[in-house]
Amino acid sequence: MPLRMNKSYHDDNKFGRFLLISLLIHGLLWIALAANWFGTARRVKPPVYYVDLVHKPVLKPQAGRPDSRPVKQSKPAPPKPKPIPEVTPVKTVTPVEPKPQPTVTPPAQQQPKPAPEVRPNQKLQSALDEIRERQARQAERDALKAKLAALQQSATIPDDVPVGMPDGSGTEVGVSALAFVQAYIQQNWALSPYLLANPSRMGSIEAKVLLVYAADGRLERFRILEASGDSQFDDSIKKAITKSQQLPQPLPQRVELSVLFNLKEMAQARR
Amino acid sequence: MDLVLNAGPVVKLVLLILVYFSVVSWAIIIYKQLTVHRAIRDSDRFLEFFWSKKRFDAIGQGLGEFRHSPLTVLFREVYHELAQDRQQLEGQEGDNLVADLGKQERVARVLRRSTTSEGHRLEKYLSFLATTGSAAPFIGLFGTVWGIMDAFRGIGESGSASLAVVAPGISEALVATAIGLVAAIPAVIGYNHFVNKINVLSGEMDNFSQEMLNIVQRMSLGK
Known part of the structure; x- marks a missing residue:
């Protein structure tokens, strides 16, 4: 019977195996944390539609009779002479x-x-x-x-004709490139606390900018038409525009927009 | 996961170190859990076996069943020492008291040495757990401080102090502290748990040593 114990009698030399097991546990933990177990909608971003409900007929409203108020602005003359x-x-x-x-x-x-x-x-x-x-x-x-x-x-126009514009196709009702672009730039606009320090002056700070967007939603160029006079506000607008170089969705066509940015309105919208 | 991947190089290095600490700590925890548990189980069984037998020879033949107990090591060493002693005595003619006293002294030394070596074996790698428990939070904190410094530099360069600019940098930096704590907490718990168990085993070894010495003394006197 061997009386002396040799060193391999205990399992001291098998520590490497435990290291491997530990590595495996850590790897599994990493995978478990990376996996989306509860199906939260973190990865699936819902599509965002920019719809202007105030100025409904925009590019090509629905075809039909020129009814209701907006028609009075565009074609009020022809009915009068009649x-x-x-x-x-x-x-x-x-x-x-x-x-x-x-x-x-x-x-x-x-x-x-x-x-x-x-x-x-x-x-x-x-x-x-x-x-x-x-x-x-x-x-x-x-x-x-x-x-x-x-x-x-009394109905001079038959009731069965839908409300819309005579030359409209009805494919882009409620889609406003201007409202969409302005809202998107406003999202990327950072509110500077220095500009908000003087609320009485806020209303007078506004800048007019010409934006040219390609149909695929890429910013081709922009130019400040009327500066606000406040360099910080102008810079913040420029920053927001450069951030919005690529719109999240394409536009119906290439657009040249003249957008008015008002500090007070943007600050209110931000809240 | 994005927080880790988007972190700066220093924070990434800190995270790697902490992951290394965590991996090794968990390996030690699993390893120690297995060895200490086996040692306690086999020691209890060995003590029962030891007191049920009257002869050292019979005990010595059944040691293979209690491989993981530190008490078996103590017994083996004493048994070996006594066997050597017997061989020497068989060579010499006659019997004397000086030789018996020297035998007790030698057995006591053997027991002390074995207890110490078994204690070292049981405590092996535990110092790493202690180091992880005390150092990992500080390493994580260093990563956080560095990450926040980076974030503030970024804020200064961009000129914007909005929450959207500040928050991601800080959250990335805080990941380092979180992982430091994740590495340290199990290490501290494991360290305290195993130190306690090893103390129990050390006590058992000391008691067994005393019993062995008594037996050897009785053997000498009864001769």
């Missing part, structure tokens, strides 16, 4: 007079009062005629206005 030709035929329809006349008759009844006092004078007569004529014209005008209003209210 009623004018209609006025002339109304002249022939003078029999409308009887209607307003009853309202006018009371003053006509009042007239006879001075008649017994004043002798039939030619001047007076002509003046009276003039007044009557004016009243008749006024009544005629009122009737026409009422008719016009009624015409406008």
